[in-house]
Amino acid sequence: MLEAKYQDFYDQIIHKIPKEKIFTDKLHTLAYGTDASFYRLIPKIVIKTDNAKEVQDIIELSNSMNLSITFRAGGTSLSGQAISDSILIITSRNFSNFKIASDVSYISLEPALTGAQVNGLLARYSKKIGPDPASINAAMIGGIAANNASGMCCGISQNSYKTLKSMKLIFSDGTKLDTSCEKSKDSFRKTHGEFLKNLKSFSDDTKANEELRAKIERKYKIKNTCGYSLNSLIDFDDEFEILEHLIIGSEGTLAFIEEITYYTVEDLKDKASTLIYFKDIKEACSAVTKLKLAKEAKTINVEAVELMDRAGLASIENDPAMPVFIKDFDEKVTALLIETRAISDEQLDIQTAQIEELLSEFSVVRDIYFTKNVAEYTLYWKIRKGLFPAVGAVRETGTTVIIEDVAYPIECLAEATLELQELFKKHNYSEALIFGHALEGNFHFVFTQDFSDPKEVKRYDDFMNDVVHSVAVKYQGSLKAEHGTGRNMAAFIEVEWGYDAYMMMKKIKNLFDPKGLLNPGVIINDDAQAHLKNLKTLPATNEIVDKCIECGFCEPTCPSNELSLTPRQRIVVNREISRLESIGEHKEAKEYKDLYQYDGIETCATCSLCSSACPVKIDTGNLTKHLRAEQISDTSKSIANFVANNFSATLKGVRIGLHSANFIHKVLGTPSMETVTKTFRDLSRNTLPKWSITMPKATSININFEQKVSNKKVVYFPSCITRSMGLNDASQEEKQLFDVTVELLQKAGYQILFPQNLPNLCCGMPFSSKGFNDAAHTKSAQLEDALLHVSEFGEYPILCDTSPCTKKMLESFSHKLNIYEPIEFALEFLTKELEFTAIEEPITIHTTCSSRKMGLEDKFNSLAKLCSTNVIIPADVKCCGFAGDRGFNFPELNKSALRYLKEQTSGAKMAFSTSKTCEIGLSDESGLDYNSIFYLVNKVTKSKNL
Incomplete structure (x- = not known):
């Protein structure tokens, strides 16, 4: 039950915002209320907003009722600035x-x-935009601006503050302002004249205070996101310029950012990177200082310099992609990852030579080597960006991982860094490591912490107080360089800035938010113990996901991220269930499990794309499969085993069902069929599958056709989907996929071999995705044995016409066979035998989850471009959400995952993929007729031997 004041708010806001976007239950408030920080507050109400009008309505109502609100975007923030125990407003992915x-x-x-x-x-x-945080794939623009997040290359010259053009804002009383619009500014002057007058006086007073002004100038020569952006008070004279620049880095405590306009910056394409290994951290820091001074003198051009100490290197040295020699380094070796960019390849060579010359005086343990290879330097940067989560992966289960974010004046970088390492030793944080944006004097240091033990909390507090004194007092650095103040450093702002500056920050907060309702406790917080309260624990739940530190990097790839839960949120809920069970609260744990069934289990596509975005490859899809397996009854297992052992009969049943549906469709017509099936589905409470015009008709295959004997042989395994599901009624194609594949292979001169007992063969995926592991293993083993024999134990390549089935075989088989899906087979074999003539008609392609995880996305793009001169690739479509047969039973998952598809494939005439079930959902949501890429390859090729 909600408290009376929140119930009153809820009863009023549901008349302005759709009820389905407002959450008060324990599962969603916990899951949606979690961010990447080591703090936790559980909101009373969570509201997902799609537009500025909804945000304005919430702000106006909460202001009238004196209820605090917090804004949250991607939830990748690390300092506790995006959590709330009141009302949490989340900008949905549609607010874009x-x-x-x-x-x-x-x-x-x-x-x-x-x-x-x-x-x-x-x-x-x-x-590109200037800010480039390591979390850029997941961090949203609202959060990037609200935290003044910077990153690898932007430094202080291209961050949000420096590249801001204008903003649209909503203030704590609901007033809107567009700083690019004179009419809007005139209106604001009339309604908020006193506000602007006070803001101007703050600026005048600060400029007149020579000591404060000098401090601000000095502190913003390095990265600084601790407190409000006081530099705006001395950098600008115009009140609106001051206002909008104060919003940068204000963490939602002053106003809501409805829209931000950035000046764009050049993205030079000629790049080179190097990993240089120095004998110790002092030598590396000295090299950084020399690079920084040379850059300021414009004698070299260096874009970024990232430091990784020995502990950081150790955390990634077992990555298969990393050089093996790293393991042999001694305990002091420190690496610098350096990137330079140029307007031409020739200029790039000059710049790399200049950097090498400048660094020649320093002791390195390996020769300096710059690479222009995109794959190589992309790997370097991917590893660097994943350092923080990677450390979390090797922590002791149950502990959390903390990342701090400081900046030092460049001239004292080496000395200050050595002192920081001494503080690690003093407080026994032996596992701590240092990495970060060394060129800006900005280091992150990471360590693991147990917050369940009061003694450990005390150790953390003692350590942080020593760090604060060292960074802010002794070296006059920044306690937060780019991660924002949050709750983490709010208690120490006065220590860093002094009394006058802190009082000015309080005046700013009071001016913008006189009732103190916007994100209270963040930035301005007089509680000296604020950094020690509401600490989040990470209890063990399942070894599949226990490494997760809840960073949120996985969320953009998840097909259910706007429908139900994301991988991070699924892990959060499972941890809470495990915690409750461990303390005997089984009733409450059961309540969570009941709520979790739809959001966590039924609407998880188990596509595992989350693992591709996760720096430590956590596969939450596997967790879902594990949970599904736990729910399976013995009766269900027996049925699954029966189906597996009578598979050909099962496929006959599928064909009968499809024949029946097709017959009824012909009798009723499409509109009536849709109405009738929707009615029955509604009456069944969605237990009956959805029907649509893209539902395939039944088909069967005939492998007894005339072939020429050839020394080029290929084993063709048509998937069970291909053997049962054909074209739909709306398709313009005439031939079934099996027939097209055979025609294509014969055109290329292949003799086609089929495995014995084909009608009964299956890769096992339909079973494993539902948790029927025994049945899945049975079918996989049968197929492997059949393919071993027909391929002469791997002598001939094996083609499967469906990517998910191919991936399942590659993962499950114990023998190494040469198994291909359509994309790779076409590129490796068909391009040698067939002549491609690209058509001019615009096409679009969809790379399935399986293809992405097999590393085939770029190859699919290349194949498509061999076939058409106009290839449209939708930028925001990843997993289609159809998930095998899940799209029939939970079509809302498919619809949500493909919400951008129709818009982003506009103009395409033909559409292609490599999985029939995916193609059903893609066709349904786009209005295009998706088919296998083999249809297009067959259309645009002829034999080279003709």
């Missing part, structure tokens, strides 16, 4: 409109676009 200037000099963005999405929009113009 944008507009690019005609000359691409600026881009206007709503808050829910991720940084990676924005850079994707600008890439064709060789532009």
Whole structure:
């Protein structure tokens, strides 16, 4: 039950915002209320907002009722600034409109676009936004601006503060302001004249205070996100310039960012990177200082310098992609990852030579080697960006991982860093490591912490107080360089800034938010113990996911991220269930389990794309499969085993069902069929599968056809889907996939071999995805044995026409066989035998989850471009959400996952993929007829031997 004041709020807000976007139950408030920090508050109410009008309505109502609110975007923030025990407003992924200037000099963005999405929009113009945090793939624009997040390359010259053009804001009383619009500013002057007058006086007073002004100038020569952006008070004279720049880094405590317009920056394509290994951290820091001074003197061009100490290198040295020699380094070796960019390849060579010359005086343990190879330097940066979560993966289960974020004046970098290492030793944080943006004097240090033990909390407090004194007092650095103040450093702002500056920050907060309702406790917090309260624990739940530190990197790839839960949120809930069970609270744990069934288990696509985005490869899809297996009754297992042992009969049943549906469709017609089936589905409470025009008709195959004997042989395993599901009624194609594949292989001169007992063969995926592991193993073993024999134990390549089945075979088989799905087979074999003539008609392709996880995304793009001169690839479509047969029973998952598909494939005439079930859902949501890429390959090729 909600408290009376929150119930009153709820009863009123449901008349303005759809009820399904408002959450008060324990599962969603816990799951949606979690961010990447080591703090936890559980909100009373969570509201997902799609637009600024909804946010304005919430702000106005909460203001009138004196209820506090907190804004949250991607939830990748690390300092506790995006959590609430009151009302949490989440910008849904639909809050993502944008507009690019005609000359691409600026881009206007709503808050829910991720940084990676924005850079994707600008890439064709060789532009990007300035901020480049390591979390850019998951962090949303609203959070990037609200935290003044910077990152690897932007330093202090291209962060949000420096590249801001204008903003649209909503204030604590609901007033809106567009700083790019004179009419809006005139209106604001009339209603908020006193506000602007006070803001101007703050600026005048600060400029007149020579000591404070000098301190601000000095502190913003390095990265600093601790407290409010006081530099705005001395950098600008115009009240609106001051206002909008104060919003940068204000962490939702001053106003809501409805839209931000950034000046774009050049994205130079010629790049080179190197990993240089120095004898120790002092030598590496000395090299950084020299690089920084040379860059400031404009004698070299260096884009980024990232430091990784020996402990950091140790955390990733077992990655198969890393050089093996790292394991042999002694305990002091420290690496610098350096990148330089240029306007041409020739200029790039000059720049790399200059850097090598400048660093020649330093002691390195390996020769300096710059690479221009995109795959190599992309790997370097991927590993660097994944260092923080990677450390979390090797922590002791039950502990949390903490990342701190400091900056030092560059001239004292080596000395200060050595002192920091001494503090690790003093407080016995032996596992701590240092990495970060060394060129800006900005280091992150990471250590593991147990917050369940009061003695450990005391140790943490003692350590942090020593760090604060060292960084902020002794070296006059920043306690938060780019992660934001949050709850983590709110208690120490006065220590860093002094009394006058802190009082000015309080005045700013009071001016913008006189009732103190916007994100209370963040930035301004007089509780000296604030950093020790509401600490989050990470209890063990399942070894599949126990390494997770809840960073949220997985969330953009998840097909259910707007429908139900994300991988991170599923893990959060499972941890809470395990915690409750461990203390005997089984009734409450059962309540969570009941709530979790739909959001956590039924609407998980188990596509495992989360593992591809996770720095430590956590596969929450496997957790879901594990939980499904636990729920299976003995009766269900027996049925599954019966189906597996009578598989050909099962496929006959599928064909009969499809024949029946097709017959009824012909009798009723499409509109009536849709109405009738929807009615029955509604009456069954969605237990009956959804029917649509894209539902395939039944088909069967005939492997007894005439072939020419050839020394080129291929084993063709048509999937069970291909053997039972054919074209749909809306398709313009005439031939079934099996027939097209055979025609294509014969055109290429292949003699086709089929495994024995084909009607009974299956890769096992339909069983494993539902948790029927025994049945899945049985079918997989049968198929492996059949393919071993027909391929002469791997002498001939094996083609499967469906990517998910191919991946399942590669994962399950114990013998190494040469198994291919359509993309790789076409590129490796058919391009040698067939002549491709690209068509001009625009096409679109969908890379399935399985293909992505097999590393085939770029290869699919290449194959498509061999076939068409106009290939459309939707930027925001990953997993289709159909998930085998789940799209029939939970079509809302498919619909949510493909919500951008129709818009982003506009103009395409033909559409292709490599999985029939995916193609059903894709066709349904796009209005296009998706078919196997083999249809197009067959259409555009002829034999080279003719």
